[in-house]
Amino acid sequence: MNFGAVSAIYQAEMARFFRTLLQSFISPVISTSLYFVVFGSAIGGRIQEVEGIAYAAFIVPGLVMLSVMTQATSNASFAIYFPKFTGTIYEYLLAPISFLEVTLGFVGAAATKALFIGLVILATATLFVDLTIQSPLAMLAFLLLTCISFSLLGFIIGIWARNFEQLQLIPLLVITPLVFLGGSFYSISMLPPAWQIVTRFNPVVYLISGFRWSFFGQADVPIGVSLLAISGFTALCLGIIWLIFRTGWRIRS
Amino acid sequence: MPPIVSVRDLTKTYAGGFTALDGVTLDIEEGEIIALLGPNGAGKTTLISTICGITMPSGGAVEVGGHDVVRDWRKARDMIGLVPQELSLEPFSTVWNNARFSRGLFDRPRDDAYLESLLRDLSLWEKRDAKVMELSGGMKRRVLIAKALAHRPRVLFLDEPTAGVDVELRKDMWRVVERLRGEGVTIILTTHYIEEAEAIADRIGVISRGRILLVERTEELMRRLGRKELRIELAEPVDDVPETLRRDGLERVDGGQALVYTYDTHAERTGITALLADLQAAGLQLADLSTSNSSLEEIFVGLVKEDA
Numbered sequence: 001m002n003f004g005a006v007s008a009i010y011q012a013e014m015a016r017f018f019r020t021l022l023q024s025f026i027s028p029v030i031s032t033s034l035y036f037v038v039f040g041s042a043i044g045g046r047i048q049e050v051e052g053i054a055y056a057a058f059i060v061p062g063l064v065m066l067s068v069m070t071q072a073t074s075n076a077s078f079a080i081y082f083p084k085f086t087g088t089i090y091e092y093l094l095a096p097i098s099f100l101e102v103t104l105g106f107v108g109a110a111a112t113k114a115l116f117i118g119l120v121i122l123a124t125a126t127l128f129v130d131l132t133i134q135s136p137l138a139m140l141a142f143l144l145l146t147c148i149s150f151s152l153l154g155f156i157i158g159i160w161a162r163n164f165e166q167l168q169l170i171p172l173l174v175i176t177p178l179v180f181l182g183g184s185f186y187s188i189s190m191l192p193p194a195w196q197i198v199t200r201f202n203p204v205v206y207l208i209s210g211f212r213w214s215f216f217g218q219a220d221v222p223i224g225v226s227l228l229a230i231s232g233f234t235a236l237c238l239g240i241i242w243l244i245f246r247t248g249w250r251i252r253s
Numbered sequence: 254m255p256p257i258v259s260v261r262d263l264t265k266t267y268a269g270g271f272t273a274l275d276g277v278t279l280d281i282e283e284g285e286i287i288a289l290l291g292p293n294g295a296g297k298t299t300l301i302s303t304i305c306g307i308t309m310p311s312g313g314a315v316e317v318g319g320h321d322v323v324r325d326w327r328k329a330r331d332m333i334g335l336v337p338q339e340l341s342l343e344p345f346s347t348v349w350n351n352a353r354f355s356r357g358l359f360d361r362p363r364d365d366a367y368l369e370s371l372l373r374d375l376s377l378w379e380k381r382d383a384k385v386m387e388l389s390g391g392m393k394r395r396v397l398i399a400k401a402l403a404h405r406p407r408v409l410f411l412d413e414p415t416a417g418v419d420v421e422l423r424k425d426m427w428r429v430v431e432r433l434r435g436e437g438v439t440i441i442l443t444t445h446y447i448e449e450a451e452a453i454a455d456r457i458g459v460i461s462r463g464r465i466l467l468v469e470r471t472e473e474l475m476r477r478l479g480r481k482e483l484r485i486e487l488a489e490p491v492d493d494v495p496e497t498l499r500r501d502g503l504e505r506v507d508g509g510q511a512l513v514y515t516y517d518t519h520a521e522r523t524g525i526t527a528l529l530a531d532l533q534a535a536g537l538q539l540a541d542l543s544t545s546n547s548s549l550e551e552i553f554v555g556l557v558k559e560d561a
């Protein structure tokens with residue numbers, strides 16, 4: 001195992017993050033505050049409670065998930081797309097590193113950044129609402145797994161993308177709608193029955209539900225199913241990445 | 254001693270169906286400097302990339318230090334450094350961090366003293382905190398060399414290292430190459446500058462259309478293919494080459510003021526003695542005699558034409 005390479009990649013990626021730390025820090029704080037103003041105050045004025053939870057508090061897990069998923073995806077996809085764009089990808093192909101090590105370095109860094117942003121949002125949220133987290137350990141575990149799995153997804157997108165448009169496309173076209181339709185800002189039980197069935201096919205539902213469970217002790221789907229879903233998703237992404245490196249698809253001619 | 258790089262019947266057909274390497278076999282000895290000479294599109298970069306593991310071979314095998322580059326890739330790649338043809342660099346990172354990063358990728362422990370000496374050798378030390386994007390093209394090329402050497406490779410590939418490079422850098426580069434040669438590092442460089450190959454390489458391989466046409470020791474190549482020209486300045490110009498002098502390789506030049514005789518230095522008989530005797534017999538007065546080597550460049554152009 002080439003740990004030197006993992007750490008070199010991780011550090012280089014984190015250095016990029018620290019170069020733009022202020023920006024990385026401020027934009028989630030502002031956008032979270034805006035969400036609270038719009039959803040928490042404006043809508044929350046009409047919807048008092050969802051399933052016995054104050055609406056402003058109810059949306060916190062969804063907000064965190066929304067940012068973490070989009071951040072993890074775009075961070076990881078950009079991180080691996082950029083060396084393809086500048087041509088420095090040759091170094092990763094040349095060095096004695098396996099797919100696992102490259103992935104570990106890139107995905108580790110992208111997940112760290114997403115985790116950081118998730119925690120910043122959570123901290124910002126406490127300025128607006130009273131939050132008690134029922135099982136902090138489960139909350140952290142869900143957060144971490146989401147950071148990792150969506151960084152893996154972003155990594156795949158970055159390898160697949162041939163230009164910057166494609167790089168933006170998936171987060172915009174797939175992830176944001178899935179998250180919005182995944183019960184970030186409402187309970188699935190609030191939807192008409194037909195739509196409730198449709199949302200069962202949205203993987204994000206399971207993540208947000210599980211995450212919300214760790215806060216409030218209640219969920220749209222059983223917590224075990226949520227755990228299974230996110231583990232399955234992580235395994236699927238890892239499998240795809242393994243295949244990509246095995247075949248050299250869009251990387252090694 | 255077994256060769257440090259061994260290429261066997263290597264073929265590479267790109268996804269589009271183009272065959273860039275067509276059965277290349279080549280052994281490179283440890284510690285030698287070998288130049289791969291060939292026109293654009295000959296397959297030099299493809300050959301290097303395949304040895305380095307950047308592109309996958311379609312057929313044949315490559316071993317570096319006795320390790321198959323596909324099966325035993327980790328050990329093989331551990332020995333290799335590459336300075337690519339393109340100026341591909343992370344623009345936002347500093348010179349120092351770039352070099353450190355490359356060293357890290359090869360799992361070498363941190364060694365700031367070595368990196369410092371490397372950057373000093375390449376006149377990069379003053380620029381160590383500059384971002385790569387602030388550097389000129391020549392400086393970027395130096396950074397690429399520093400990155401390639403950061404892990405102390407045993408085998409160094411230089412893909413057209415001096416294309417579009419200023420004199421200063423060329424000097425610095427050859428100084429570094431000399432030092433590496435002293436340390437026993439094997440160096441494979443590609444170029445289409447013939448003087449470069451001639452000046453620095455122990456052996457020269459000529460590659461064209463994905464095939465190695467020949468590999469020779471530099472001096473032998475020159476000797477074997479070396480042609481010389483004997484220029485005979487005449488006291489009085491001649492309108493025509495006299496009957497008794499006519500032979501292969503003899504031409505009348507400068508309006509009959511001189512004759513040029515091209516001969517093979519390696520042939521059994523050069524024909525010079527006979528020519529001089531015949532000149533005397535024909536009663537021609539000689540004003541001067543001079544010989545000149547045809548350059549390796551002409552040899553090379555000849556080779557590529559031969560293949561076409």
Ligand SMILES: Nc1ncnc2c1ncn2[C@@H]1O[C@H](COP(=O)(O)OP(=O)(O)O)[C@@H](O)[C@H]1O
Pocket residue numbers: 253267268269271272273291292293294295296297298299300
């Ligand atoms: N990735 C690729 N896909 C398809 N053809 C390629 C690729 N890379 C190089 N070639 C072709 O292979 C041939 C050899 O290229 P290259 O190895 O770069 O030559 P050289 O370095 O000697 O100039 C060229 O005709 C080039 O167009």
Ligand SMILES: [Mg+2]
Pocket residue numbers: 297298299338412413
């Ligand atoms: Mg080339």
